Amino acid sequence: MRATARWVRADLRAHRGEALFLVLATAGVIVSLLLSGAFLAYGASPWQRVFTESTGAHVWIQTTAGADAKALAGLDGVESASGPFRTAVTTVELDGAKARVQLRAAGAEPPKVARPLMTEGRWPEQEAPAAAEAAAAHAPARAAAARAPTEGPAGTDSADRDTAGAADGIVLESSLARALWAEPGDMLHVRGSDGIAHALRVSGVAETAEDRYSPGRTPGIGWVLPGAMHRLGTEADQRGQTIGLRLDDPEDTDFAIQRAVTELGDNQIVSVSTWQQARDDAEGGGRLLGLLLGLFGLSALLAAALAVAGAISTRIRGHLRDIAILKAIGFTPGQLIRTFLVEHAALALLGVACGAVLTEVLGPRMPGRLGEAMRLWQALPAHTWVPLAIPLGALLLIVGTTALAAWRAGRVSPVPVARAAIPAVRRMPGTVRRALGLRLPPALVLGWRGAFHSRARSCAAVGRLAVPLLLITIVLGAWTTLDRLEHHPERVGIPAALTVRGDGLDAAAVRRMLADQPKVTAAYPGDEVKALVPGQTGTITLRGLGTDRDPYPFTIAEGRAADRSHEAVAGQGLLDLLDVRVGDWVRVTVGGDPQVLHIVGRSIEPEEDGRVISTPLDTLREGDSTLSPGFYNLVLDEDADPAAVAAELSSGADGRLDVREIPNPVQELSSVRGVLGGLVTVLALIGLAELSTTIAAGVRERRRDLLALKAIGLTPRQIIAVIVAGTGFTALAAALVGTVAGVIASGWLIDLQGRSSGIGAGIAQQPPVTALLLLVAAVVAGAVAVSLLPASRAVRQRLADTLGDSL
Incomplete structure (x- = not known):
């Protein structure tokens, strides 16, 4: 052992720079691998925690208001159900910020299945009958006070104090609360079908394992008591029911949806969503970052292993005479292999330890999502073994590569062979x-x-x-x-910078307002509906955007743009879901009515995991001639600032336009x-x-x-x-x-x-x-x-x- 230690010490002194590079490279590889593990946990674990703690539903089915949704709870393979809940889709407003929300009429106690996990505040309390009647009688007065102009912050605070005691309570899903900057005690305002503004007091914020709020795509979720839902008086076409099904087999979602469609009929099913879709939506960019870092980390680990193997092979060739002498004086092949193995294993161990310690100590202090991911990862149970498994696996790979290269030292002949003189x-x-x-x-x-x-x-x-x-x-x-x-x-796939929705304005008024904005190059009308795919096993987004005369500038990666009736372009996710290609015909169901579309191109589609099929708005109007645009996508000048244009449009319309930037x-x-x-x-x-x-x-x-x-x-x-x-x-x-x-x-x-x-x-x-x-x-x-x-x-x-x- 003393001779081995002397050999290792002498070799390290002769190759200090190379040894330093190997230690630093190994430490960097370990940092990359640990960060990738943190991002993977950051992407998947929060949703998994919420789903587990809330006893989440595997399938959510939205039906019409008159459907017998309760019958779905008795289907074969359904373990338990959440709901059905009466729902109404409306727009709520808080300090100028607006959002679409699906109100659910829940009981005085949260449901046991798909239970919202309260993070702030409390669940709405059941009102006494007398208090409920008084609140309903004073609803017009509260609405008038809510929309009455105030002269400053003091007036606003006074109005909220006057209505806080009488307003109905609502619990907001956490992503919706973040979008509205809402906290318990804030007052939301919603306009009913009678034109009267009603006040809703935020009583709490809760987490759920369902689809998150997405402006313009997915409404947020708010839970209210049945009495509050009745007093709001929302539009009839915005009412419905929703039920969550927890299955015996979580992977049996497609079959469960098929049985639900058979039970109720496809004309009674509005939309469906599964736990896989909610999980993928929750993971978002965190999982992509984790996969990206993991790929590069593993590749860098392979490169480091090759570098170590090359270094050992070169040193062995350079020490052939010395190795032969060591064998001649009594060193065994095993001792020689152990000498090289111990030296490079020690370097790898030093690099692995430095990388792991640096990541654990400095990782939570990194700015942005890096630090957030590390802090979350350290709080999860998997963190107790993953930071040990990753460095150990990297160390074993390097040691294994080192052993293969060091094995050559044991095969050196104890009698050096002289090279030919000539x-x-x-x-x-x-x-x-x-x-x-x-x-x-x-x-x-x-x-x-x-x-x-x-x-x-x-x-x-x-x-x-x-x-x-x-x-x-x-x-x-x-x-x-x-x-x-x-x-x-x-x-x-994002040629437009802004999306505009009119709050109670007709299409002609919105177009006039947009035409007055000089920095708007083009305004394309559009609308989105949920459609059932063939086989009735899932929901996709059917989007009408642009017109036949003024088509929307989709980013076409394959095929061509849709310029005729019943032609459409689709994202890669939809092509994979339906197992179709460009040139095929597809049949989707919208509210019980079939739509047959010819896919003439594949577009770059960043929304809804690519499960979007887009066609001109004129095609959607063929099934419903009264269909009006639900939004407008605005293409701006190259030098225009989207935030500044959005502010000008909102101020010029006196808050009657909901203008949002399209996220990239x-x-x-x-x-x-x-x-x-x-x-x-x-x-x-x-x-x-x-x-x-x-x-x-x-x-x-x-x-x-x-x-x-x-x-x-x-x-x-x-x-x-x-x-x-x-x-x-x-x-x-x-x-x-x-x-x-x-x-x-x-x-x-x-x-x-x-x-x-x-x-x-x-x-x-x-x-x-x-x-x-x-x-x-x-x-x-x-x-x-x-x-x-x-x-x-x-x-x-x-x-x-x-x-x-x-x-």
């Missing part, structure tokens, strides 16, 4: 002969020959160095894609930029470690050549140039291979992720040519700079020092 005559490569004929500098010619004289070793060195460069190119591709999609949202899903991934920069640093460290190994191998293999070069009169500078040129050619070959393969792989991986997420392929952007050229130039320049010091040391060696290399 090597076998080999024909000079044609490339070298032609280079000499062109009178190129001898340093370049000899450097080229030194870099590629052995095909197997040269290819191995180029391949190991090309792996981190390939990953860096993929990172550059991801960075470029995120940057262009953020600054050019029309490439990700790429913005959810903005926090990944810093992580990608860190990954580039980690990969650069791995590349430096591999480069130092390549330089050491080149210097060792050229020692006999140095004697000959000195003997024929080459100056020390020329000899240094030979070694540096050989390293530069190796780095150049690796950079070209890595960047070319990285450009191909980055486009394929990004499009694969887009296809699997439902957005669709066609969003990948290749890195700029200038960036790739700078990367290649930086790699070659770095290789030349790093090799100068070892080359100068080799030249300063005395001739007698290298005579032993003949063995």
